[in-house]
Each structure stands twice: as structure tokens, then as C-alpha cells.
Amino acid sequence: MKKLFYLLVAALAVTACQKDPDTDDLDNDYLVITNYDKAAAFNSFTTFYLPDSILLIDDKPEPEYWKDGNAQLIIDAFVRNMTARNYTRSENRETADLGIQLSYVQNTYYFLGYNDSPYWWWGYPGYWGPGYWGDWGYWYYPYPVYYSYSTGSLLADLINLEAPQGADQKLPVIWNAFMSGLLSGSAQIDVALTVRAVDQAFVQSPYLTK
């Protein structure tokens, strides 16, 4: 009977109940998720404003901005794609029809989650506030979004700056993109991956055009 017992135990031990697939077989390329407001008339906008830096979300309470050559390559990718969709970059934040804000999660200390009540940046004093763009009181995401937070995520929000202003008004984010799995290892290759992810975000958003 001991032999039988050992046989049964061995059989159970050798084969764990569920065999999870090997995620090492995944290609380690980026994940690109885009969301958009179905009610937005994307062809009604003409100009967009894009700051010359990317906000770094890290573990420091003071905001930091990424402005070096690699950041410019990523920013240029957004400008190139928006221009290809017949939008014109504006140097004037106050008169532009659209705004684009880019954020990179370098550390998850302040990054608690990102869902349809997108207050994940509340604890982060440096995050883009609606007040950066004008006289708006709140953010508004007209679609449900949920992303798992992780280091190495690039977030892009496209904002409708023609929305009515006021302290009790909401500033709508009519399109956003989440790109993750980026910027680890060789910086040059990672930036190339990031630029490709930006291009993919536009490829899978054909409605985003004038």
C-alpha cells in the first residue's frame, strides 16, 4: 500500500493541476491600447499643442520632465503622426484646438491605478492638471479605461481644448494611448520601440484624422 500511496502522491506532484502557459514565449514587444470618444468629431479640429517635454512619474514629489534627445524622438513621432492626419502644430497653448500630454511611468510609487475614475495622479503633485490647459475643474474620460500600472509605461492623452471652460467644467480626454513594455535595456533600441509603438497607436486609430 505504501507503494500505491507513493505512486498517487508522485502522480499528483508531477502534474500540477493547471499548467500556465510560458509567458517567456511572449515577444516582449510593446502592448499598445488606445481608447477614444465615439461622440468626438475629430475632423472638426485643426491645431494641436504639444509641450516639448514628457512628464516623468517617479518616486519624487517634485515634477520632473524628460527633455533629452530621446524624449524629442518620441515627441517628434507624435508630431509626425498628427501632421500626417492633417492637424497643424501650434505654438500657442491658449488658442490650440487640441492638447497632447505625454507621461512616462518611471516608478510606480505614485501610480496606483488607472480606471474610469482616473484619479491615479492625485497623489502626484506634478501631474498635468486641468488648470495647465485652461480654466477647467475636472478631467473627463468619456470611455472606460483600465490599465495595470507598471514601470515603463508611456501614456498619451489627447485633450479637447474647445470644451466649455469654467471651474465646474470638465476637460475631456477624447483619445488616449497606453504603451507599455518599453524603455528597458538599450536606450537606442527602446526609443526605436517606443516610436514604433506611437506609430502603432495611430495606425489602430483611423478615426483620428481631420
Place this chain on the structure above:
Amino acid sequence: MKTIKYISVRAALVAVACLLGIASGKAQLIPNGYLNVDWQYNVPWNDDFAEKSSGWGMNFEGGYYVLPELAVGAFISYHTNNKYVPRQTLPNGNQSTMTTDQQHSIFQLPFGVVGRYRFLQNSMFEPYAALKLGPNYAKMSSYYYVLETYEKTWGFYFSPEIGVTFFPVEGYRLGIHLSLYYSYATNKGHVLHYSVDGLGNFGFRVGLSF
């Protein structure tokens, strides 16, 4: 409480009797019964969610011959089939789009009753036909990036089976068990934009019979 105690004592006595039976090399672990422990190789055939065949499964089955040729009993088995899905762009809700590669996985765990008819008795070769019925638990998952999207489902399971038990030592009922099976379960599920409607499988089992 008395009932529980009574059942426990009976179970202990049966276990001791089984122990003594095996230890002394007597005919069977369970008189007029059988117990199978099998490794199984499973091939999904009617869904393309996770149709890669695999050997990640086991089957446990026991029965009692209520007639010389007819046994009734119970079974539980489990199996995992996976599939790598190359990078693609897919809808993620009606306002969202996602680009990623994935690992798909279906874990099945059917259990229930089994009826078995053996064509020969007290022979070295004991061919049989069997039918299994019961509920089937199935978890359908997509793994991508660092995320898992899944749905847990229940369905009705039936599985006809043919097999043979080979007893190499005369008078000693430790045998080698081989079988071929087909199964179908009515589980339905939706993961991302994929739908699964019914789980069909066929395969074989190799194991020991006591």
C-alpha cells in the same frame, strides 16, 4: 456528529482492509472494484482558442462492479491546452483597440459519474467501454504583457471511452490501463473578442489500474 464519526471509522476500516489486501498481494485494492490513475494526452478539436494538443492532464477514476460486467463509479480529471497567438490588433470593447501577442489557455476540470461495461472478466486483458457524465469547469484565459484576461465557465460534460486493462501477473490485479476517449462539454465563454462555444476533445490515457 455520531454519523460523521461512524463514517470515519468505516472509512478507516476500509482503508486498513485495502492496505492489508495490497500488502498481502491479494486480488484487488477494492473487491469487485477498480481504481485508475492515468496520464492523458488531449487534443481539442472544435475551438481555435487554445487548440494545441498537450499532455498536461491527469484522470482519476474509481468504480464498483454492481454486476459481473457492469461497473458504476466516479471520476475527476483535468487538462490544460495552450496556444500562442502572434501579435495582432484586436478590438477591446467598442471604444478601445489593443495590439499585442498572447498566450491562450483553457483549463478543464470535468468530474461526475462513470458507467463501465467490460467484455471479459478475470482475464489478462479486460477490454471495456465506458461513458462519463457530469459538470465541467473550464477557465479560458488570455495572457499578454503582464496581464491575464479570463472567464470561468461551467458546462455539461459527456465522454464515451474505450479501453483495456492489462494484468501482467495472474491473480494480481495491478494492471496497466490504456484508453481512447472523446469528450464534449457545453461550456461557453468570451475572452477579449474571442468566443468559445462548446469544448470538444479527444485523446488517450495511459496509467495504472488497481
